[in-house]
Amino acid sequence: xxxxxxxxxxxxxxxxxxxxxxxxxxxxxxxxxxxxxxxxxxxxxxxxxxxxxxxxxxxxxxxxxxxxxxxxxxxxxxxxxxxxxxxxxxxxxxxxxxxxxxxxxxxxxxxxxxxxxxxxxxxxxxxxxxxxxxxxxxxxxxxxxxxxxxxxxxxxxxxxxxxxxxxxxxxxxxxxxxx
Amino acid sequence: xxxxxxxxxxxxxxxxxxxxxxxxxxxxxxxxxxxxxxxxxxxxxxxxxxxxxxxxxxxxxxxxxxxxxxxxxxxxxxxxxxxxxxxxxxxxxxxxxxxxxxxxxxxxxxxxxxxxxxxxxxxxxxxxxxxxxxxxxxxxxxxxxxxxxxxxxxxxxxxxxxxxxxxxxxxxxxxxxxxxxxxxxx
Numbered sequence: 001x002x003x004x005x006x007x008x009x010x011x012x013x014x015x016x017x018x019x020x021x022x023x024x025x026x027x028x029x030x031x032x033x034x035x036x037x038x039x040x041x042x043x044x045x046x047x048x049x050x051x052x053x054x055x056x057x058x059x060x061x062x063x064x065x066x067x068x069x070x071x072x073x074x075x076x077x078x079x080x081x082x083x084x085x086x087x088x089x090x091x092x093x094x095x096x097x098x099x100x101x102x103x104x105x106x107x108x109x110x111x112x113x114x115x116x117x118x119x120x121x122x123x124x125x126x127x128x129x130x131x132x133x134x135x136x137x138x139x140x141x142x143x144x145x146x147x148x149x150x151x152x153x154x155x156x157x158x159x160x161x162x163x164x165x166x167x168x169x170x171x172x173x174x175x176x177x178x179x
Numbered sequence: 180x181x182x183x184x185x186x187x188x189x190x191x192x193x194x195x196x197x198x199x200x201x202x203x204x205x206x207x208x209x210x211x212x213x214x215x216x217x218x219x220x221x222x223x224x225x226x227x228x229x230x231x232x233x234x235x236x237x238x239x240x241x242x243x244x245x246x247x248x249x250x251x252x253x254x255x256x257x258x259x260x261x262x263x264x265x266x267x268x269x270x271x272x273x274x275x276x277x278x279x280x281x282x283x284x285x286x287x288x289x290x291x292x293x294x295x296x297x298x299x300x301x302x303x304x305x306x307x308x309x310x311x312x313x314x315x316x317x318x319x320x321x322x323x324x325x326x327x328x329x330x331x332x333x334x335x336x337x338x339x340x341x342x343x344x345x346x347x348x349x350x351x352x353x354x355x356x357x358x359x360x361x362x363x364x365x
Contacts, residue, residue: 068277072313079283
């Protein structure tokens with residue numbers, strides 16, 4: 001797809017890791033929404049194209065046994081596939097306020113598929129220290145079974161313990177390091 | 180390379196013990212199938228007893244798994260499910276869950292029965308249990324029906340069964356070698 005890079009996105013922006021997060025949400029036990037996040041997130045925006053990765057072993061949930069299960073071959077298989085990676089085409093502004101759409105390829109557990117993420121891009125904005133910053137918030141929904149994360153358990157009264165659709169979210173604060 | 184071979188039944192003349200012995204005969208050079216004979220000594224799981232030091236038979240089980248590059252379980256089927264002694268041993272091995280000795284360990288399950296179905300349901304349930312514990316479980320099964328005939332002493336192994344056993348062992352070893360290569364590269 002041919003897209004024009006918005007002029008303000010030329011150059012290189014690197015991630016402020018402290019002020020950035022990546023997480024997921026999935027329906028659990030039919031009714032509830034379970035959320036987790038990844039502590040180790042990296043991303044670079046270069047001439048409007050976003051590349052990012054998270055370390056699977058940095059997964060954060062509120063139970064160490066669940067964290068171990070999520071890293072096992074049933075789910076992410078951290079030993080064999082230590083990173084989740086994303087590489088986008090140029091970010092497109094939709095023309096509606098700060099709204100953007102980002103199309104790219106997401107790789108989880110050795111499976112790569114195209115995804116479309118939507119959200120907002122705020123900035124560039126010069127902070128009090130003179131740093132030029134962008135705020136990028138994105139959300140995408142994918143079917144985890146497309147990526148080999150097919151664990152589930154049928155429930156005695158019907159349905160499954162875990163939904164297939166997972167919502168991924170990133171909140172990225174990016175700092176311009178090269179014009 | 181060491182493969183820990185765990186029969187899921189206790190009697191010395193067990194068909195599943197015999198099945199593992201047939202696999203041992205197929206092992207390529209450099210691969211040792213180490214039989215585990217300590218299942219009967221593993222006490223019933225009781226969280227009160229699950230502390231350090233672990234009961235000696237449990238420590239022996241955990242050490243045998245930790246020392247192995249892969250685990251091969253041959254299970255019979257009791258009432259359409261896993262024999263209690265085998266499940267009990269896996270429950271002990273799974274503790275503590277987050278860091279247990281089976282976590283990430285390549286594992287495969289085969290099974291024999293005297294009936295027509297070759298312990299196929301028990302195999303499925305052992306795979307489910309192993310995956311829940313965190314092992315890297317081969318998505319393969321090998322039901323051996325009519326085990327009293329197929330695995331009778333002195334009976335040559337059916338070529339199809341021999342090939343199927345060799346294929347499962349090969350796939351299990353491939354997983355173990357992949358782990359070995361990853362560890363060497365790290």
